Amino acid sequence: MRGVVDIPSYVLMQPTTLCNLDCAYCYLPHRAMDRRMPVRVARAAAETINAWANRVERFSVVWHGGEPLAAGREHLGALMGTFRDGIEHHVQTNATLIDDQWCEFFLAHDMEIGISVDGPAELTAQRVDRRGRPAYDRIIRGVDALRRHSIRFAVICVVSDPQPGLGRRLYEYFGELGCYWLGINIEEREGVNTRDNARTAEAVQGFWSELTAAWRGDPRMELREIEWSLHYLAAALRGEEDTVLPRQRDPVPTIAHDGRVVLFSPELAGFDAAPGYGDFALGNVLATPLDEIVAAAKSPTGWVAEYFAGVEACRASCPYFGFCGGAHASNRYFEYGRFDVTETEHCRNTKIHLLEGVLQHARSSGATN
Amino acid sequence: MPEAAAPPTDRPAPPTAPATGGDREQATDAASLAARVQAAASGLTPLVAQAESVRAERARAYGTPRWTDVFTTQFTEFSNRPR
Numbered sequence: 001m002r003g004v005v006d007i008p009s010y011v012l013m014q015p016t017t018l019c020n021l022d023c024a025y026c027y028l029p030h031r032a033m034d035r036r037m038p039v040r041v042a043r044a045a046a047e048t049i050n051a052w053a054n055r056v057e058r059f060s061v062v063w064h065g066g067e068p069l070a071a072g073r074e075h076l077g078a079l080m081g082t083f084r085d086g087i088e089h090h091v092q093t094n095a096t097l098i099d100d101q102w103c104e105f106f107l108a109h110d111m112e113i114g115i116s117v118d119g120p121a122e123l124t125a126q127r128v129d130r131r132g133r134p135a136y137d138r139i140i141r142g143v144d145a146l147r148r149h150s151i152r153f154a155v156i157c158v159v160s161d162p163q164p165g166l167g168r169r170l171y172e173y174f175g176e177l178g179c180y181w182l183g184i185n186i187e188e189r190e191g192v193n194t195r196d197n198a199r200t201a202e203a204v205q206g207f208w209s210e211l212t213a214a215w216r217g218d219p220r221m222e223l224r225e226i227e228w229s230l231h232y233l234a235a236a237l238r239g240e241e242d243t244v245l246p247r248q249r250d251p252v253p254t255i256a257h258d259g260r261v262v263l264f265s266p267e268l269a270g271f272d273a274a275p276g277y278g279d280f281a282l283g284n285v286l287a288t289p290l291d292e293i294v295a296a297a298k299s300p301t302g303w304v305a306e307y308f309a310g311v312e313a314c315r316a317s318c319p320y321f322g323f324c325g326g327a328h329a330s331n332r333y334f335e336y337g338r339f340d341v342t343e344t345e346h347c348r349n350t351k352i353h354l355l356e357g358v359l360q361h362a363r364s365s366g367a368t369n
Numbered sequence: 370m371p372e373a374a375a376p377p378t379d380r381p382a383p384p385t386a387p388a389t390g391g392d393r394e395q396a397t398d399a400a401s402l403a404a405r406v407q408a409a410a411s412g413l414t415p416l417v418a419q420a421e422s423v424r425a426e427r428a429r430a431y432g433t434p435r436w437t438d439v440f441t442t443q444f445t446e447f448s449n450r451p452r
Contacts, residue, residue: 212416216416216419219419219420219423222423222427226420227420227423227424230413230416230417230420231420233406233413233416233417234413234417234420234421236402236403236406237406237407237410237413237414237417239403241403241406275377276376276377277374277375277376277377278374279374280373280374281374282372282373296372300373301372301373301375302372302373302374302375302376303373303374303375303376304373305373306376319398319399319401319402320402338376339376358416359405359406359409359413361412361416362409362412362413362416363408363409363412364412365412365415365416366409366410366411366412366413
């Protein structure tokens with residue numbers, strides 16, 4: 001994997017910075033403020049995106065926040081209306097605002113829904129509102145609305161304390177909840193969340209190993225981390241582990257509420273005064289066409305050049321590079337204050353220990369076969 | 370042409386080893402990882418077969434997964450998954 005693709009497969013859009021929740025591990029700096037994306041920002045981004053979509057089979061716009069539903073149906077609909085038919089729209093939501101009207105909106109716009117919930121109430125306890133009240137019951141009301149309307153949903157689950165015993169419990173819970181897809185995010189130290197994310201190898205590998213066992217016993221839902229690991233390990237068994245990653249990197253353009261564009265790590269968006277860097281925007285769609293901003297990444301400067309140097313250092317030094325493609329820009333920065341480092345705690349928790357956890361399960365199950 | 374903000378010059382030097390080196394007792398070179406994968410082949414093979422089977426089943430039921438169906442909106446997590 002070298003270089004950057006000409007046309008990304010998706011962009012992320014921030015319809016508002018506001019979130020109605022105040023989760024303990026959230027990385028977003030401006031989530032208490034309602035800075036809404038003006039329609040002219042969406043229109044400027046759509047000029048490039050509509051042209052891109054004409055040239056590829058599929059293109060997705062992912063509405064992210066803040067809490068994207070906090071922008072309101074009318075405003076979100078106006079933003080979405082700037083994109084041509086055929087572009088696929090996705091939303092990642094905390095689900096607390098979902099009601100019958102929102103479900104009708106999702107169906108009318110053929111949207112794919114991802115919700116954020118961390119397990120049963122006691123495991124979702126870090127998801128609270130600004131008064132510290134648990135959000136769990138409101139999340140489940142939103143899930144109930146999705147069910148009433150037969151809208152399928154994916155789940156992203158944040159795990160702060162991965163350990164054996166938790167993996168199976170989570171898998172069984174989400175099986176009951178009825179999601180068709182599950183992604184596990186081990187809590188990261190990034191943005192305004194400065195909590196330590198160092199974990200022991202034994203705990204994290206044990207967690208992933210147990211999750212593998214749970215999925216093996218009942219593969220009722222797609223389990224992102226485990227299935228991606230098995231995709232890689234299948235190639236490794238064939239001796240083709242260097243062929244798994246795509247040829248070029250996707251820049252993952254993120255358009256912030258005000259039109260500023262960040263590439264490679266959406267988590268870097270919204271940081272106005274990152275120490276030493278200013279901000280991480282590579283341009284603003286109100287001043288520069290999005291395709292020019294993305295194309296500039298082919299001749300990287302500033303922090304992007306430093307990040308690419310870090311990726312090359314990963315390639316040269318890490319045996320897991322073929323699995324992950326290099327540590328993420330945001331994790332490098334928020335863990336080390338720079339981009340040219342290599343292995344991060346995030347690497348260990350969600351790449352290295354993941355792969356080793358799946359291998360651990362394979363070894364134990366192979367021994368009993 | 371847009372330019373990324375330049376890194377500052379007064380930063381700490383990058384670490385020369387992982388900050389928490391205690392987890393690194395496992396083999397870390399590519400050859401040993403490959404060898405350990407092969408050593409786990411008997412356990413991995415049925416897992417891999419199950420993954421391929423459920424993926425094919427989903428494709429029949431729902432069509433080829435869309436890019437962002439697969440990773441939803443999880444930022445850069447596995448965003449470099451092959452298309």
